[in-house]
Amino acid sequence: MEGYAESAIPLHHAAHGPPPREISGRTEGFTLVEMMVALLIFGLISAAGVALLTFSVRAQDMADERLGKLAEIRRAGALLTSDLAQATSRISRDERGAAEPAFQGGMGADGGIALGLVRRGWANYDGAARSSLQKVRYRLAGDRLERTAYRHVDGAAPMEPAAVLTGVRALSLRYRDREGAWRDRWDPTDPTQLPRAVEMVVDVGEGGVVRQLFLVGTGA
Template sequence: MNREAERGFTLVEMMLAIVIFSLLSLTAMMIFKGVLRNSEITQRKSTQMVQLQRVLTLIERDFTHALTRTPAGLAGQPGIPEFMARGAEEGDGGYRVTMIRNYWHNPGARLPRSTLERVEYRFQKGRLDRLSSPALNSPPSAARSVALLSDVLRFQLRFYYQGEWLAAWHASTWLPQAVEITVETGSFGVVRRIVPLSPEEKS
């Protein structure tokens, strides 16, 4: 009888097999975690991109429906322009644009309000908010604020009128011909859109 043929695994061989199996399992686990992490990053980026596109579409729709109105003052005082944008150099380090827009959805006219909406976009400290007033004559404290984006490095608007791009807009009786929207985020860098407006539309 061949005793060498009947010899089983030695302790060293078994330990070596266990070590190799453990290394293979660890490698497989690391690969799985890497794939899972990449999938989560991709999903998060996709969600952020969808949110950014929604915000840009919302801003574009508001500008497209913007109106010019003659500001009504009180006691002989001039009114506040209904379409106005100012940058950091004019205020508190942020950026604000205010407008009156038409076609505020009111299904069946069931809500006790008009289809005109006062909207303000406010960018400050890396966050972009949209404020909406329940009525045109509501005080600023009544405006409802919704946070749109929180990873914003820069939010900037430029206004095209008669061959020039302007950094601010204060005209109350006419609209610019187009608005350039620039949003810079840490995730996607700089994104720009140009929105044509209808300067002749008035309320």
């Protein structure tokens, strides 16, 4: 028809509406590969953290064990220092009445007497009918250094032994006489004679080898 202006809108657009707009970016989120990579990294970090924590706990346990062994060695050394410093030239008698020297010193072999002495200064807080002298014996029983005390110097049965040091692998003792010489055993002709000093070398395994020197009879 004449005078009628044609529409500027194409037929396709008129029939189906305006064209869709292009999306410049994709939808936000993670792909499966990205999730797997993230989980792998998280797993590695977690494993490293657990390993570090385990190492720290083990290191703390080892440190506590070493410190405990060191404290035990110090307690044993303090007890030996006290006993040996208070040693006196007093001959004692066993349960059968046989005389024993004032000081007995072995090499530290398992089962035998490592040290035997009579010491002064045994406190009597309960006022028992006994003297202030006390007979003491040290023995190596297996891996334990044990101290046995007696209620009386003469004729008394031993009391229950007490472990003063555990985990002992080896023990050796030496004794210094008045001339300054070292002996592997203490067996002088005079049963009242005391050594001047005692050397004890003890192997406590992971704690290492410990050497200690004790003066004898200096607590008068």
